[in-house]
Amino acid sequence: MKKKNHHMWKITCWVDAHNCFGSCRGNDNRSLNSTTIAFYIIHSVEKDIAYQVKHIQADIKNILNVDISYWNAWHGSRKVIENIYGTWESNFANLPKYIATLQTSNHNTVVKWFRNPNGSSHVATFKYIFWAFRPAINAFHLCRPVISIDAFRLRGSYTGKMLIDVTKDANNNILPISYAIVDEETTHSWSWFLYRFRHFVAQDSQLCVILEQHQGISHAMENLEEWKEPLGYHRFCLRHIRSNLMKKYKNVRLKSFCWDIGSTTQKKRL
Structure with missing residues (x-):
């Protein structure tokens, strides 16, 4: 990195086995874009289309030892989904x-x-x-x-x-x-x-x-x-009636009574 107080450069980290990402943590390496992330997560998305962003971040951290932002992970997932299932535009066109x-x-x-x-x-x-x-x-x-x-x-x-x-x-x-x-x-x-x-x-x-x-x-x-x-x-739907009743009267017993009365199928014999 270049020092601010003079024009000299300083080596802050040395990696014996060189790769594009090194062993840095929490960097914003431009090589690690959404396209690269998509390459590493394609099989996980194929198995589970609901593959969560937080899991993508954790898996990329384990694989490459690099932190990625939420949006980078989301865009990587979106690219995989579009490659497999198509874009919103293509789906509506079809x-x-x-x-x-x-x-x-x-x-x-x-x-x-x-x-x-x-x-x-x-x-x-x-x-x-x-x-x-x-x-x-x-x-x-x-x-x-x-x-x-x-x-x-x-x-x-x-x-x-x-x-x-x-x-x-x-x-x-x-x-x-x-x-x-x-x-x-x-x-x-x-x-x-x-x-x-x-x-x-x-x-x-x-x-x-x-x-x-x-x-x-x-x-x-x-x-x-x-x-x-x-x-x-x-x-009218009994669930909606009960929900509207609970907005005005917040009572657990009344909620139960409302459902019992509404779901009763015959008159009670006295």
Whole structure:
């Protein structure tokens, strides 16, 4: 290293067996970039895609005896994942091919697209997509006529929501029925999803729908002719009711009573 008080250089560390990294600890060696880190961790990521950054840092420390930053480790992991599974952009570009393959492998699988009306005339970009596997549709008609619907936030570069409905079979196993990917939970997206579920999955079946207290869902259930009584009966999710109750009344016994009352299936005989 070059001393600050004069123009002389000073050797601070001597390594008999030379390599690019030496035996330094905690340095910022430019040779140790994310590409090099990716080379050392590729097999670990192949075994476990959830390979944590802190474990990458520890393993690189053991292998090369060099500390690396959190972001260097993260970028190295991201490069390996993109090499194996592709980038966010390439995966979204392949979505139509993927859906087409699903339909080929699962005959009579229902897939419906809603194109973005503001998209380019040369490139059709999707706003919503709905799909339901034929085996799940057939199994649904053998289950009890009760479904639960909810939404989950997607993570990554392309945010959005996944809408899903499930039911239970005779053995109390959960059966996912249909799915949709939308940009946001809105009255329009929920109405679009529920309309297609009714026409392509449930058809004329009488159903009890367990739903969360979301205005988009409630509006769709109240205004769509296909979901009005006697075709559809609406009930709120007990978990959400209990959660809202606990926000106002923080009492463990009351929480237990709420669940017992809500899950009771028959009247108590006096």
